[in-house]
Amino acid sequence: MNFIENADRDMAIMNVAHALTSDLRKCLLRHEFASFAVPGGTTPGPVFDAMSSVEIDWSRVHVMLTDERWVPEDHARSNAGLVKSRLLTGHAANARFISFYRDGMTAQAAAPDVSAALAGEMPISVLLLGMGADMHTASLFPRAPGLKEAMARDAPLLCAVSPPDQPEERVSLSAQALDGAMDKHLVIFGDDKRAALERAMTLPALDAPIGAVIKGGTVHWAA
Numbered sequence: 001m002n003f004i005e006n007a008d009r010d011m012a013i014m015n016v017a018h019a020l021t022s023d024l025r026k027c028l029l030r031h032e033f034a035s036f037a038v039p040g041g042t043t044p045g046p047v048f049d050a051m052s053s054v055e056i057d058w059s060r061v062h063v064m065l066t067d068e069r070w071v072p073e074d075h076a077r078s079n080a081g082l083v084k085s086r087l088l089t090g091h092a093a094n095a096r097f098i099s100f101y102r103d104g105m106t107a108q109a110a111a112p113d114v115s116a117a118l119a120g121e122m123p124i125s126v127l128l129l130g131m132g133a134d135m136h137t138a139s140l141f142p143r144a145p146g147l148k149e150a151m152a153r154d155a156p157l158l159c160a161v162s163p164p165d166q167p168e169e170r171v172s173l174s175a176q177a178l179d180g181a182m183d184k185h186l187v188i189f190g191d192d193k194r195a196a197l198e199r200a201m202t203l204p205a206l207d208a209p210i211g212a213v214i215k216g217g218t219v220h221w222a223a
């Protein structure tokens with residue numbers, strides 16, 4: 001795991017946006033399309049803003065989420081809503097977006113259909129991850145109902161999970177799908193998350209899901 005310490009958060013955002021667009025550009029030189037998985041939360045918005053203004057062949061980029069809160073895309077907590085408003089605009093408006101949320105279906109019922117739709121996108125070409133101070137990533141929360149299944153080697157690509165302290169059901173790409181990405185980047189800010197990441201490297205995967213997926217990736221950090 002490559003750990004990059006940035007002078008400040010703006011620098012980190014610029015550097016991770018540059019790294020992601022460079023990885024996508026490199027992938028598009030060799031492949032018909034690139035699959036690009038991104039998280040929700042509060043960290044990635046400025047990264048998306050920076051990426052959306054970069055000229056690459058976005059029409060050949062297939063964007064998906066690493067995880068989704070099971071709410072309609074116009075809901076304030078929707079990750080799809082965040083990605084559509086901050087990333088899929090400007091030059092990046094031409095990218096293809098693969099939705100997870102299925103209106104009128106539960107997360108459990110929809111996950112197998114979405115997994116089937118994702119099969120042709122694997123392995124993920126470029127992955128951006130966030131992380132909570134509890135060492136969760138995507139919606140793989142330590143010891144949460146559904147985590148063991150989502151961490152299994154034979155897990156489906158997309159899994160329904162029930163994080164105990166979250167207001168809604170979620171779906172998450174499995175640890176296998178995340179870990180299998182060709183280029184992996186994690187962006188985290190603050191000393192607490194840095195310490196949590198270091199701790200995660202010493203814990204079993206079920207207690208620290210980030211540790212199961214970030215190996216071989218690049219961590220972009222700022223205080």
Ligand SMILES: O=C(O)[C@H](O)[C@@H](O)[C@H](O)[C@H](O)COP(=O)(O)O
Pocket residue numbers: 039040041042043044066067068069079129130131132136137138139
């Ligand atoms: O749906 C989500 O919330 C994200 O996918 C989640 O995994 C996020 O990356 C972490 O919770 C960190 O969130 P922050 O960037 O807000 O700290």
